[in-house]
Amino acid sequence: MATSPIGAGRPRTRGIVLNNIRAARTISRIELAAVSGVTPATITQVVRELMDHGLVVEVGRGVSTGGKPRTLLKLNPHAGYAVGVLLERNICVIVIVDLTGRQVARISFPGTALMPPERALPLVAARVNVLIDTAGVDRGRVLGVGLATYGPQDRQAGVLLTHQPTTAWFEYPVAPRLSEILSLPVLLDNDAAAAAIGEHWLGAVESRTYGCLYMASGIGGGVVVDGEVYRGSSSNGVEIGHITIDVNDGPCDCGNYGCLENYADPTAVVKQAMQEPSLGRRLGLDIADPDVMTMFGRIAAAADTGDPAAVALIERSARHLGTAAVTMASLFDLELIVLAGPSLAGAAASIYHAVIQEEVRQRTFARRAHRVRVVTSVSGSDAAAIGGAVLVLQSELAFLELDARA
Amino acid sequence: MATSPIGAGRPRTRGIVLNNIRAARTISRIELAAVSGVTPATITQVVRELMDHGLVVEVGRGVSTGGKPRTLLKLNPHAGYAVGVLLERNICVIVIVDLTGRQVARISFPGTALMPPERALPLVAARVNVLIDTAGVDRGRVLGVGLATYGPQDRQAGVLLTHQPTTAWFEYPVAPRLSEILSLPVLLDNDAAAAAIGEHWLGAVESRTYGCLYMASGIGGGVVVDGEVYRGSSSNGVEIGHITIDVNDGPCDCGNYGCLENYADPTAVVKQAMQEPSLGRRLGLDIADPDVMTMFGRIAAAADTGDPAAVALIERSARHLGTAAVTMASLFDLELIVLAGPSLAGAAASIYHAVIQEEVRQRTFARRAHRVRVVTSVSGSDAAAIGGAVLVLQSELAFLELDARA
Numbered sequence: 114m115a116t117s118p119i120g121a122g123r124p125r126t127r128g129i130v131l132n133n134i135r136a137a138r139t140i141s142r143i144e145l146a147a148v149s150g151v152t153p154a155t156i157t158q159v160v161r162e163l164m165d166h167g168l169v170v171e172v173g174r175g176v177s178t179g180g181k182p183r184t185l186l187k188l189n190p191h192a193g194y195a196v197g198v199l200l201e202r203n204i205c206v207i208v209i210v211d212l213t214g215r216q217v218a219r220i221s222f223p224g225t226a227l228m229p230p231e232r233a234l235p236l237v238a239a240r241v242n243v244l245i246d247t248a249g250v251d252r253g254r255v256l257g258v259g260l261a262t263y264g265p266q267d268r269q270a271g272v273l274l275t276h277q278p279t280t281a282w283f284e285y286p287v288a289p290r291l292s293e294i295l296s297l298p299v300l301l302d303n304d305a306a307a308a309a310i311g312e313h314w315l316g317a318v319e320s321r322t323y324g325c326l327y328m329a330s331g332i333g334g335g336v337v338v339d340g341e342v343y344r345g346s347s348s349n350g351v352e353i354g355h356i357t358i359d360v361n362d363g364p365c366d367c368g369n370y371g372c373l374e375n376y377a378d379p380t381a382v383v384k385q386a387m388q389e390p391s392l393g394r395r396l397g398l399d400i401a402d403p404d405v406m407t408m409f410g411r412i413a414a415a416a417d418t419g420d421p422a423a424v425a426l427i428e429r430s431a432r433h434l435g436t437a438a439v440t441m442a443s444l445f446d447l448e449l450i451v452l453a454g455p456s457l458a459g460a461a462a463s464i465y466h467a468v469i470q471e472e473v474r475q476r477t478f479a480r481r482a483h484r485v486r487v488v489t490s491v492s493g494s495d496a497a498a499i500g501g502a503v504l505v506l507q508s509e510l511a512f513l514e515l516d517a518r519a
Numbered sequence: 520m521a522t523s524p525i526g527a528g529r530p531r532t533r534g535i536v537l538n539n540i541r542a543a544r545t546i547s548r549i550e551l552a553a554v555s556g557v558t559p560a561t562i563t564q565v566v567r568e569l570m571d572h573g574l575v576v577e578v579g580r581g582v583s584t585g586g587k588p589r590t591l592l593k594l595n596p597h598a599g600y601a602v603g604v605l606l607e608r609n610i611c612v613i614v615i616v617d618l619t620g621r622q623v624a625r626i627s628f629p630g631t632a633l634m635p636p637e638r639a640l641p642l643v644a645a646r647v648n649v650l651i652d653t654a655g656v657d658r659g660r661v662l663g664v665g666l667a668t669y670g671p672q673d674r675q676a677g678v679l680l681t682h683q684p685t686t687a688w689f690e691y692p693v694a695p696r697l698s699e700i701l702s703l704p705v706l707l708d709n710d711a712a713a714a715a716i717g718e719h720w721l722g723a724v725e726s727r728t729y730g731c732l733y734m735a736s737g738i739g740g741g742v743v744v745d746g747e748v749y750r751g752s753s754s755n756g757v758e759i760g761h762i763t764i765d766v767n768d769g770p771c772d773c774g775n776y777g778c779l780e781n782y783a784d785p786t787a788v789v790k791q792a793m794q795e796p797s798l799g800r801r802l803g804l805d806i807a808d809p810d811v812m813t814m815f816g817r818i819a820a821a822a823d824t825g826d827p828a829a830v831a832l833i834e835r836s837a838r839h840l841g842t843a844a845v846t847m848a849s850l851f852d853l854e855l856i857v858l859a860g861p862s863l864a865g866a867a868a869s870i871y872h873a874v875i876q877e878e879v880r881q882r883t884f885a886r887r888a889h890r891v892r893v894v895t896s897v898s899g900s901d902a903a904a905i906g907g908a909v910l911v912l913q914s915e916l917a918f919l920e921l922d923a924r925a
Binding site: 264265266267274275320322334338343344345346347348349350351352353355356357358359360361367368369370376433436439440441443444445446447448475476477478479480481482483 | 670671672673680681726728740744749750751752753754755756757758759761762763764765766767773774775776782839842845846847849850851852853854881882883884885886887888889
């Protein structure tokens, strides 16, 4: 991939500058230097490169503070797009966002991950292509694809290190293969980490250090520290679904004991609901139905309308998630936890929010040092897909791709 | 405090350079620029400042790699000293270390924290002064004191935000008061965080990202990410002693439920031992004795000699700590966990090490991505005190103090 000798040296700086322009909406070069910590000389040069690529445009002048009024910069939203894909056992969500992170197209369909990857990935790629076409987005302006899915992963190699949902996915090169089919760069990342960073990019959180509790069919977590995803030693951190909340319980499929997921995830809630025959009949639940997300959705919707049996089940799940939220807040010292994903930000979002906020308020160790707020993600169910796309915009990849095409 | 106009601008850079010289033992300016990521011009200037302060000396020339042989630099260990104080309910440890982190003096005595702070701090200060005198250390070369104790804390203000061990300590200005008595700068930090960073500074760990599980009379944790203490939003992170390991258990004093400490700390082990009358009698345990550390020490020593009842108790505590170690490894994505503090690195260190290593090996979520090693701290029981002193050496404070005295 050809890169310009100037540009290739500082994709990281360009990402920082671009993100600061986005956050400010309009900003002068001098202000940009002040907020980004980059020298004015470098700002001048990086802004020129970004303008050459069409990513940034000048929009008139700001109010004078005594001297010459300063030229303001803003993003050109349509100069670049990113695709985000959430690939889950039970659901696949594809979004396209513009350079500001605003969603311009979206599609979702039942999970492909139960198929072997050789069948699933061409299907996902075909949907990506249809979405680009129907949205009227210039394919030459698509910078890449962020593929958000569960862990553990080898993020550098673009490979999943889990036998979930079927052994065919273990060590399969998902990101390189999808990249090959689409002829676009593909980044692999954790769904909850993607959801977490998406909130920041969309300007939805005031904190620069916060956590994300994510629930789709499984439970994950992400932490953002000073505006960057917490990575740890291999980008496999914050696996909150597989921490022990009951040392006296039996083994989990993951190898640990008494894991959170077995108490609080949609499968656990559906299993508990089946033990109440009247609720099961009323909602048409069927333990043999593999579509656990649909059945969980019915329980969540019933809880939202005040069905006491359904409320009790969701509250039980929420209290267990509250325990995990307290652990996350006490270990990462968080002031804010964002709830995201289809199961936490779906029909029962208000119950989950109220219960988890209360648990965290009462039980977090450092509550005398600061309070811990709990909010529901602005991206709701789509947080991981949107976050996947944001990770592309935030990455060096996007700039290298632009350099290569220039 | 007067500071030189050049020096004050980059205490951080000086800390980085000093740490790199320490790690390399001897190193040239060119190599120093390469490993520290600081420009050669800045290295030249910073090294000159460090030499002016007497902290760094030249030690002849390295092997030529073709050109002119390069002058090597090394630390002057006796150019500066730091004091570390571990202040605990049951024990106080004071150490003095030289500029390389090597311990030159140590004293320990039973806990003063059960006294009110107005009595305890003058007593600690008197012991610090005696230790400086008896060690023959030039007081003018003592850069400051690192006070390591439990949380939650307001680290900036130097204040404890806990009613432990007595309400008199809550919001008492421990660091400013000790600083006032000693006429030395005093840093407040978490004991487990101090223990964690101490390992790095002493060159005892290969990883730059790792965790520390710390047990004295309570249980704490610290995480180092890329060579720096993980701080979170208020330096009150990694409070591993107060995470829920049994959701079905009752409330802990801290406000949370089923906390690790109630299963695994010395008080819990002594309580469990009292339920076995023959063991209690054999070891002379007395539930009314406030000196829980001495009683725990007897159980640990009995376990170390193979007493089956004592071994069973320590193994039970170790399995619960193993559960917490798995949570810590799965959330922070760690490749290494260091066991430190008098209760983990004391008489029963080998049992704790073996059990926790095995739990982590079998149960950590990302074990297919990488293994997680468990080691016992090189500083053992004194890790927090030594770490407290290291935090002084690593801080900007030390340099500002030197500038002020220059």
